[in-house]
Amino acid sequence: MITLPETRASMGMGKVAAGPPRGELRPGRLAFLLCLPALVFLLAIIAYPILHALYLSFHAVDLSALNTGEMPFVGLANFQALLRDGVFWAALRNTVVFTAVSVAGEVLFGLAIALVINEKGIALGVLSRALILLPWAVPPVVNGLMWGFIYSPSYGYLNVILYRLGIIKEFMQFLGNADIALYMVSIPYIWRTTPFAALLFHAALQGIPEELYEAAKVDGANAWGRLWGITLPLLKPTFTVLLVLRTGFAFMVFDEIFAMTQGGPGNATWVAAWYTYSQSFRYVEIGMGAASAYALALMIAAIAFVYIRLLYARVEYA
Amino acid sequence: MKRLPKILLNLANVLVILFLTVPLLALVFASVQTERTLVGHYMDIIPRELTSVNFAVILGRPAPAMWSLPKAINAFPQAFGNSLSVATSVTLLTLVFASLMAYAVARLRVRWTQTMMYVNLATRLVPIIILMVPLFVTLRRLQLLNTLSGIIVTEVGFLLPYAVWILVAYFLSLPGELEDAARIDGCTRMGCFLRIILPLSAPGLAATAVIVFLISWNELLIPLIVTSKQEVMTVPVLLSTLVSDFHVYYTLMAAISLVGLLPSAALALLLQRYVVRGLTAGALKG
Numbered sequence: 001m002i003t004l005p006e007t008r009a010s011m012g013m014g015k016v017a018a019g020p021p022r023g024e025l026r027p028g029r030l031a032f033l034l035c036l037p038a039l040v041f042l043l044a045i046i047a048y049p050i051l052h053a054l055y056l057s058f059h060a061v062d063l064s065a066l067n068t069g070e071m072p073f074v075g076l077a078n079f080q081a082l083l084r085d086g087v088f089w090a091a092l093r094n095t096v097v098f099t100a101v102s103v104a105g106e107v108l109f110g111l112a113i114a115l116v117i118n119e120k121g122i123a124l125g126v127l128s129r130a131l132i133l134l135p136w137a138v139p140p141v142v143n144g145l146m147w148g149f150i151y152s153p154s155y156g157y158l159n160v161i162l163y164r165l166g167i168i169k170e171f172m173q174f175l176g177n178a179d180i181a182l183y184m185v186s187i188p189y190i191w192r193t194t195p196f197a198a199l200l201f202h203a204a205l206q207g208i209p210e211e212l213y214e215a216a217k218v219d220g221a222n223a224w225g226r227l228w229g230i231t232l233p234l235l236k237p238t239f240t241v242l243l244v245l246r247t248g249f250a251f252m253v254f255d256e257i258f259a260m261t262q263g264g265p266g267n268a269t270w271v272a273a274w275y276t277y278s279q280s281f282r283y284v285e286i287g288m289g290a291a292s293a294y295a296l297a298l299m300i301a302a303i304a305f306v307y308i309r310l311l312y313a314r315v316e317y318a
Numbered sequence: 319m320k321r322l323p324k325i326l327l328n329l330a331n332v333l334v335i336l337f338l339t340v341p342l343l344a345l346v347f348a349s350v351q352t353e354r355t356l357v358g359h360y361m362d363i364i365p366r367e368l369t370s371v372n373f374a375v376i377l378g379r380p381a382p383a384m385w386s387l388p389k390a391i392n393a394f395p396q397a398f399g400n401s402l403s404v405a406t407s408v409t410l411l412t413l414v415f416a417s418l419m420a421y422a423v424a425r426l427r428v429r430w431t432q433t434m435m436y437v438n439l440a441t442r443l444v445p446i447i448i449l450m451v452p453l454f455v456t457l458r459r460l461q462l463l464n465t466l467s468g469i470i471v472t473e474v475g476f477l478l479p480y481a482v483w484i485l486v487a488y489f490l491s492l493p494g495e496l497e498d499a500a501r502i503d504g505c506t507r508m509g510c511f512l513r514i515i516l517p518l519s520a521p522g523l524a525a526t527a528v529i530v531f532l533i534s535w536n537e538l539l540i541p542l543i544v545t546s547k548q549e550v551m552t553v554p555v556l557l558s559t560l561v562s563d564f565h566v567y568y569t570l571m572a573a574i575s576l577v578g579l580l581p582s583a584a585l586a587l588l589l590q591r592y593v594v595r596g597l598t599a600g601a602l603k604g
Contacts, residue, residue: 024506025507027427027428028426030426030507031422031426031428031430031431034418034419034421034422034426035418035419035422035434037415037418037419038415038416038418038419038478038482039419041415041471041474041478042437042441042475042478042479044471045453045471045474045476046441046444046475046476048456049448049450049451049453049456050448050449050452052452052455053448053449053451056455061455066458109337113334113337116327116330116331116333116334117331119327122324122328122331123328124328124331124332124335125327125331127331127335128331128334128335128338130587130590131335131338131587133590133593133594134338134339134586134587135338135341137536137579137582137583137585137586137587138536138579138582138583139535139536139553139578139579139582140536140538140554141536141538141554141557141558142554142575142579144561145557145560145561145571146341146342146344146345146572146575147341149344149345149348149572150341150344152568154360155356155357155360157344157347157363160360160361160363164361188341191337191341195338196597199594199597199598200597200598200601203594203598241601244443245442248442248443251445252445252446252447254447254538254539255538255539255554258538258558258561259557259558262561262562273445273447276445276447276448277447277539280447280450281454281543286451286454286455290448290451290452293445293447293448293451296447296448297444297445297448300445301443304443
């Protein structure tokens with residue numbers, strides 16, 4: 001601190017164009033000041049809670065502990081309880097299934113939509129492109145309620161339509177049937193998140209030079225061959241980004257589950273985030289909640305790490 | 319190149335448009351009829367009698383006799399106001415702090431700020447729920463539970479890394495010569511930032527603003543955990559209180575849902591150009 005005026009003076013004298021003008025901060029110092037407000041938020045809202053969650057996960061924290069502030073250290077007891085809890089394992093299994101189904105759905109639908117809207121000179125393409133963001137903008141909780149209504153066993157539109165088409169003989173349970181509930185809740189999630197995948201694919205498709213297709217055509221490749229030979233290989237970086245991001249987000253799914261099934265029927269749609277939420281805020285077993293939140297975060301980190309090691313052939317501006 | 323026949327591609331577009339819009343029709347149809355009509359004529363998809371009574375009720379008009387109303391319904395106008403102030407404050411604060419940091423990262427070329435970008439990227443995959451457990455404890459101690467400030471502070475912290483990420487991409491795309499020229503003419507760093515970088519990045523700032531506003535408007539988990547009182551609920555939280563209430567009319571819930579998704583849908587459709595650029599910049603750089 002004491003040497004600062006000297007440093008500043010010498011820099012001002014030495015160089016004219018490259019150094020900062022007289023009275024201006026060094027880049028490092030200026031960068032620190034500019035980042036300071038954001039850093040304070042990042043430390044308070046992200047870094048500190050992550051560490052605090054680790055602390056909480058090693059302590060017994062219930063409602064009375066919150067009031068008194070006395071949280072006895074229990075070592076690994078929360079994690080042991082977690083591993084002994086059958087519901088936790090069910091939630092884990094459901095999360096993996098939900099994620100696999102959802103990410104596959106998003107990527108496939110997203111790719112199909114991107115290929116369709118990428119064709120130029122199609123009258124209806126203008127409308128498709130104008131509406132593409134609509135599902136993405138729907139608040140997830142509204143999405144859950146909306147599909148809860150569509151699925152309703154007493155007057156939901158899905159039942160009405162299937163019945164009128166003669167596909168079902170009587171109204172059926174979609175969310176109330178433990179065998180299919182998990183798949184039924186993944187459909188709304190896929191619907192809401194497909195536009196994001198479509199957008200990324202569309203952006204990448206626009207970057208593929210037309211000449212490549214022309215050349216392939218000269219060589220006699222048909223549309224199918226061009227898709228597999230040119231389009232899909234060039235979309236590989238986009239697949240990577242989407243898989244990393246969307247797997248991570250699907251692993252954290254909460255809103256749709258909350259709005260549609262709250263984990264039911266039975267354990268059929270308990271997912272990891274719902275488990276953490278329930279432990280922490282419904283049963284007020286904050287220590288357990290923190291432990292399961294940590295388990296969730298570590299799994300997401302592991303998945304991201306594996307994906308990046310396996311797939312990142314260094315993504316440049318895709 | 320030989321295209322598929324146009325008729326087939328138009329048909330494919332019809333499928334895309336149906337995919338994007340049909341589920342939303344369920345909300346529209348449900349919200350313009352009474353619960354009586356819905357239950358009485360449940361085999362009709364297009365409602366038999368149209369009415370605006372659901373919208374009138376959620377906007378504060380007294381409900382017809384015999385209607386059973388959850389208390390939360392009356393709180394809808396206030397929740398809408400809360401959502402607006404939260405999303406607006408979060409957007410403004412995030413934009414100011416994020417653009418300052420993004421400028422430092424993109425233009426000052428200081429080593430540690432580059433490292434911060436990896437931190438920013440990593441935070442995107444941190445589950446909100448892991449933050450909410452300790453934040454609940456902390457906000458409780460700071461007496462920020464059940465305040466809009468508690469929601470705003472938390473959302474700003476959560477959205478900053480994403481906003482920085484999008485803005486850095488924009489700032490880097492501007493030609494550096496403009497700033498160099500201004501520097502030689504004696505412009506200070508901050509002068510360059512305010513007079514050159516910010517005006518030129520208006521599309522980037524708009525993109526970031528819309529995306530941040532939308533995420534904040536749609537956010538459930540953060541306000542759900544921070545609030546338990548009706549006066550400070552946002553629209554998603556209010557909707558979540560109706561979930562386990564079996565007496566709620568679907569038609570009313572549909573009306574609330576529709577009004578609740580109106581701002582985000584309108585923003586996304588009207589400012590689509592910016593949203594798309596922001597989303598792709600936020601995802602693909604790296």
